[in-house]
Amino acid sequence: xxxxxxxSGRDGAARAGTLRTAHxxxxxxxxxxxxTAGTVKAMTADAVRATGARMILGNTYHLMLRPGAERVAxxxxxxxxADWRGPILTDSGGFQVMSLAALRKMDADGVTFQSHIDxxxxxxxxxxxxxxxxxxxxxxxMCFDECTPFPATEAQAAASMxxxxxxxxxxxxxxxxxxxxxxxxxxxGSTFPELRAESVAALIGIGFEGYAIGGLAVGEGQEAMFxxxxxxxxxxxxxxxxxxxxVGTPADIIGAIRRGIDMFxxxxxxxxxxxGRAYTGRGVLNIRNAGHAEDLRxxxxxxxxPACRSHSRAYLHHLFKAGEMxxxxxxxWHNIQYYQDLMAxxxxxxxxxxxxxxxxxxxxxxxxxEEE
Amino acid sequence: xxxxxxxSGRDGAARAGTLRTAHxxxxxxxxxxxxTAGTVKAMTADAVRATGARMILGNTYHLMLRPGAERVAxxxxxxxxADWRGPILTDSGGFQVMSLAALRKMDADGVTFQSHIDxxxxxxxxxxxxxxxxxxxxxxxMCFDECTPFPATEAQAAASMxxxxxxxxxxxxxxxxxxxxxxxxxxxGSTFPELRAESVAALIGIGFEGYAIGGLAVGEGQEAMFxxxxxxxxxxxxxxxxxxxxVGTPADIIGAIRRGIDMFxxxxxxxxxxxGRAYTGRGVLNIRNAGHAEDLRxxxxxxxxPACRSHSRAYLHHLFKAGEMxxxxxxxWHNIQYYQDLMAxxxxxxxxxxxxxxxxxxxxxxxxxEEE
Numbered sequence: 001x002x003x004x005x006x007x008s009g010r011d012g013a014a015r016a017g018t019l020r021t022a023h024x025x026x027x028x029x030x031x032x033x034x035x036t037a038g039t040v041k042a043m044t045a046d047a048v049r050a051t052g053a054r055m056i057l058g059n060t061y062h063l064m065l066r067p068g069a070e071r072v073a074x075x076x077x078x079x080x081x082a083d084w085r086g087p088i089l090t091d092s093g094g095f096q097v098m099s100l101a102a103l104r105k106m107d108a109d110g111v112t113f114q115s116h117i118d119x120x121x122x123x124x125x126x127x128x129x130x131x132x133x134x135x136x137x138x139x140x141x142m143c144f145d146e147c148t149p150f151p152a153t154e155a156q157a158a159a160s161m162x163x164x165x166x167x168x169x170x171x172x173x174x175x176x177x178x179x180x181x182x183x184x185x186x187x188x189g190s191t192f193p194e195l196r197a198e199s200v201a202a203l204i205g206i207g208f209e210g211y212a213i214g215g216l217a218v219g220e221g222q223e224a225m226f227x228x229x230x231x232x233x234x235x236x237x238x239x240x241x242x243x244x245x246x247v248g249t250p251a252d253i254i255g256a257i258r259r260g261i262d263m264f265x266x267x268x269x270x271x272x273x274x275x276g277r278a279y280t281g282r283g284v285l286n287i288r289n290a291g292h293a294e295d296l297r298x299x300x301x302x303x304x305x306p307a308c309r310s311h312s313r314a315y316l317h318h319l320f321k322a323g324e325m326x327x328x329x330x331x332x333w334h335n336i337q338y339y340q341d342l343m344a345x346x347x348x349x350x351x352x353x354x355x356x357x358x359x360x361x362x363x364x365x366x367x368x369x370e371e372e
Numbered sequence: 373x374x375x376x377x378x379x380s381g382r383d384g385a386a387r388a389g390t391l392r393t394a395h396x397x398x399x400x401x402x403x404x405x406x407x408t409a410g411t412v413k414a415m416t417a418d419a420v421r422a423t424g425a426r427m428i429l430g431n432t433y434h435l436m437l438r439p440g441a442e443r444v445a446x447x448x449x450x451x452x453x454a455d456w457r458g459p460i461l462t463d464s465g466g467f468q469v470m471s472l473a474a475l476r477k478m479d480a481d482g483v484t485f486q487s488h489i490d491x492x493x494x495x496x497x498x499x500x501x502x503x504x505x506x507x508x509x510x511x512x513x514m515c516f517d518e519c520t521p522f523p524a525t526e527a528q529a530a531a532s533m534x535x536x537x538x539x540x541x542x543x544x545x546x547x548x549x550x551x552x553x554x555x556x557x558x559x560x561g562s563t564f565p566e567l568r569a570e571s572v573a574a575l576i577g578i579g580f581e582g583y584a585i586g587g588l589a590v591g592e593g594q595e596a597m598f599x600x601x602x603x604x605x606x607x608x609x610x611x612x613x614x615x616x617x618x619v620g621t622p623a624d625i626i627g628a629i630r631r632g633i634d635m636f637x638x639x640x641x642x643x644x645x646x647x648g649r650a651y652t653g654r655g656v657l658n659i660r661n662a663g664h665a666e667d668l669r670x671x672x673x674x675x676x677x678p679a680c681r682s683h684s685r686a687y688l689h690h691l692f693k694a695g696e697m698x699x700x701x702x703x704x705w706h707n708i709q710y711y712q713d714l715m716a717x718x719x720x721x722x723x724x725x726x727x728x729x730x731x732x733x734x735x736x737x738x739x740x741x742e743e744e
Binding site: 037038039041042043044045046062066067071074075076081082083293294296306310311312314315318319321322324325326328329330 | 678690
């Protein structure tokens with residue numbers, strides 16, 4: 001049986017369910033920590049598991065360059081390499097080719113580019129992207145698409161979206177069906193509702209195991225992002241998982257779950273953790289601020305991670321001031337724990353029909369922030 | 373009762389015993405991971421505990437500058453700050469003032485220097501060093517001494533050693549006796565046996581809970597180090613613990629245990645781990661070497677650490693090539709695990725009267741090295 005999603009509860013448009021994959025089941029809504037190059041930065045696989053995370057994301061662009069897709073396959077796949085026993089979703093590489101690679105050259109068939117690491121030349125096409133994701137061992141493969149820049153004119157957005165739809169059909173052709181594995185189509189069309197609707201219709205015509213919303217969180221702002229979700233999500237089949245790519249802050253996530261999104265990934269918790277920003281029940285806290293130097297309270301009294309359970313803000317402040325690796329390690333762990341706890345809390349609320357109350361309570365906590 | 377050591381077995385000059393401290397008992401011989409600035413670099417306290425480590429070292433010089441000794445005391449001491457429930461030994465700060473601080477000025481009373489971090493001016497005397505170590509909460513306080521440079525003439529070494537002996541008497545005066553806490557004297561005298569003997573006699577005259585051998589592992593080489601131990605250790609009281617400061621490689625440690633040393637600390641396992649060097653039963657392995665790129669074997673098949681239990685050499689190689697923090701994290705963990713396992717193995721061998729067989733077996737394993 002292919003990868004599939006079964007609903008278990010609904011509150012307004014917010015959905016709770018279970019994603020069934022070759023590497024186990026994942027309760028949704030789910031937040032997938034980003035394991036760019038085969039590691040969630042600054043965390044062991046055991047630590048990622050300890051937060052309750054059940055599914056992670058890997059980046060095709062990074063992994064195809066280093067260690068290389070064929071090498072990962074020879075080493076038994078990404079699951080074995082990274083000691084990640086749960087499901088893995090891989091992106092298609094398209095987004096990072098556009099943001100990281102040098103000397104990109106697009107054509108109707110794909111994109112040729114130079115590695116940002118060593119300048120070596122590479123090519124990605126829909127077929128090659130799907131092949132790489134198979135070599136990595138992805139449970140969820142993403143269609144290779146063009147991430148439309150923001151802002152774009154309607155004509156630019158239309159042309160870009162239609163190219164992505166042609167590529168989506170080629171990805172579907174190239175994808176090898178396997179038990180518990182699936183291919184997700186990606187809705188494009190920038191912030192133009194008609195283009196989003198055209199994109200949804202094209203993808204449904206092809207047929208996918210899940211549908212992602214791409215081209216958001218690229219500078220359009222939360223209001224435009226939510227408006228695009230409002231215009232798009234009702235058009236998607238109710239029995240398929242919906243994934244909002246690259247989003248976001250806790251507030252973004254609550255708003256997107258409210259509108260019917262099931263899956264998320266974002267570098268915010270890991271990247272923020274490395275720079276000393278902690279997400280807590282009382283908003284965001286910058287542990288480098290001098291006010292924490294003698295504060296014996298935990299980062300977040302409600303949190304069960306080692307940073308909060310075993311240490312004071314004063315210690316974490318010291319670690320960051322001293323440039324000790326343990327600072328980023330502990331704050332990354334905390335932020336991933338915060339995101340996982342947030343998802344579990346929202347999921348329970350959906351199942352119990354009190355999503356809005358829970359969201360309001362969480363937002364009221366953030367408003368009690370001590371800083372920023 | 374003061375901190376004390378009780379013997380439980382002997383094989384030749386090698387000793388097994390138990391160090392009893394305010395924060396629990398420690399089987400000896402013991403290797404103390406170095407937690408310079410209140411963290412064993414790249415490891416959580418839980419990870420350090422998981423290796424079997426029972427005692428760690430903290431650096432007075434680093435901690436007095438940041439976060440500051442009085443601040444550590446206000447925060448409840450180093451144990452609480454770092455979540456380290458076992459005993460902690462602190463050095464006196466003297467060695468690092470000489471190797472790290474700017475604009476040092478020695479006088480008969482102490483040393484004035486500038487912080488390498490912000491240029492601020494500080495002063496260490498025997499009394500202040502002992503006070504700082506008390507503020508940090510050290511179970512074992514080390515005497516403030518002058519680390520004699522190597523090489524030194526006999527006259528230089530004698531003058532330096534005699535200064536340290538005068539300071540040792542002042543440290544003894546300044547030390548506040550507390551249950552389970554103790555003060556260790558430090559034998560100096562460079563590589564001159566007569567000076568070492570004079571230093572031992574001076575320290576025994578003062579009386580300490582333990583005796584350290586200082587001024588070694590500073591460039592004199594293993595042969596001269598062992599010769600100095602041979603000349604010095606028989607002069608020390610048999611009922612007190614003996615600590616060889618800043619040593620060393622696994623081979624150094626075996627040779628020193630053979631001669632009657634009970635305690636060790638060294639940055640080698642942590643620092644090597646961060647640069648990709650792994651200590652294993654088959655010698656030292658540099659994980660960055662291209663030969664590991666597709667090697668599915670663990671670093672060390674005998675090791676139970678997460679790097680060996682869950683990952684291949686190929687993955688660790690990838691992490692270092694990609695500059696991922698998880699590489700240093702896993703290799704540091706592995707090296708500390710290797711050192712702890714080595715100590716446990718040697719201790720059992722002493723208790724079972726087969727120290728030399730065990731040492732020979734370990735050394736035969738290293739000789740089967742695949743590289744370097």
